[in-house]
Amino acid sequence: MLQAFAAGxxxxxxxxLAIGAQNAFVLRQGLRRAxxxxxxxxxxxSEAILIFSGVAGFGVITKAAPWALEVMRWxxxxxxxxxxxxxxxxAFANTEALTTEGGAVQSLRTALIxxxxxxxxxxxxxxxxxxxxxxxxxxxxxxxxxxxxxxLSASCVFxxxxxxxxxxxxxxxxxxxxxxxxxxxxxxxMLILATKLALGA
Numbered sequence: 001m002l003q004a005f006a007a008g009x010x011x012x013x014x015x016x017l018a019i020g021a022q023n024a025f026v027l028r029q030g031l032r033r034a035x036x037x038x039x040x041x042x043x044x045x046s047e048a049i050l051i052f053s054g055v056a057g058f059g060v061i062t063k064a065a066p067w068a069l070e071v072m073r074w075x076x077x078x079x080x081x082x083x084x085x086x087x088x089x090x091a092f093a094n095t096e097a098l099t100t101e102g103g104a105v106q107s108l109r110t111a112l113i114x115x116x117x118x119x120x121x122x123x124x125x126x127x128x129x130x131x132x133x134x135x136x137x138x139x140x141x142x143x144x145x146x147x148x149x150x151x152l153s154a155s156c157v158f159x160x161x162x163x164x165x166x167x168x169x170x171x172x173x174x175x176x177x178x179x180x181x182x183x184x185x186x187x188x189x190m191l192i193l194a195t196k197l198a199l200g201a
Contacts, residue, residue: 001143002146004140004144004146004150005147005150006150007136007140008133008136008146008147008148008149008152009151009153009154010150010154011132011136011151011154012051012133012150012152012153012154012155013154015128015132015133016155020122020124020189021083021118021189022043022115022118022122022125024185024189025115025118025186026039026040026043026159026162027162027163027166028182028186029111029163030163030164030166030167031166031167031182033167034106034111035106035108035111035112036163038108038111038112039111039163040160040163040164042112042116042119043119043155043159044152044155044156044159046115046116046119047129047152047156048152050125050126050129051129051130051133051134051148051152051155052145052148052152053129053130053134054129054130054131054132054133054134054135054137054148055133055144055145055147055148056134074198075121077194077198078194079117079118079121080191080194081194083118084186084187084188084189084194085187085191086187087183087184087186088183088184088187088191089187090183090187091180091181091183091184091187129151133147133151137151
């Protein structure tokens with residue numbers, strides 16, 4: 001059982017380490033210290049639903065309704081383009097340093113809605129969690145639930161480190177130029193991901 005847990009942890013960590021829209025958003029929230037806990041909790045809850053749906057065999061449904069992935073693919077691409085362009089605009093317009101108090105702060109409702117969209121509108125998350133993790137879990141038969149638990153643990157650990165660990169970078173982002181660079185990085189990342197989604201890469 002421990003072997004299945006460790007294998008699930010390793011696979012999930014290797015998948016989630018890739019820079020993505022969701023990761024970039026969690027990092028940004030962590031740097032701003034804005035609704036970090038709720039955002040991480042929602043990310044972990046979403047991962048739990050997706051991973052254990054895959055372990056339970058939910059991948060069959062996605063194969064039976066490929067059109068659903070197509071809708072999510074184009075919807076996700078459009079959203080990422082809009083989000084990316086907004087980040088790039090902020091990169092050029094931002095002249096303020098990162099501070100822990102004052103300034104416009106995104107509402108909790110907006111932060112959670114953005115988290116949901118960045119998570120569930122990305123078809124790659126279904127391929128990784130429901131598809132890949134779900135498929136590999138079947139090789140562990142009775143231990144597949146431990147495999148899923150390991151995969152979920154990796155995701156939760158990563159999000160906590162990303163969200164709360166970002167605070168250590170706060171002094172660096174006290175400089176306006178550093179924050180502009182982050183906004184630019186996030187914007188470019190979003191546009192690259194949108195292109196990949198549109199091309200089906």
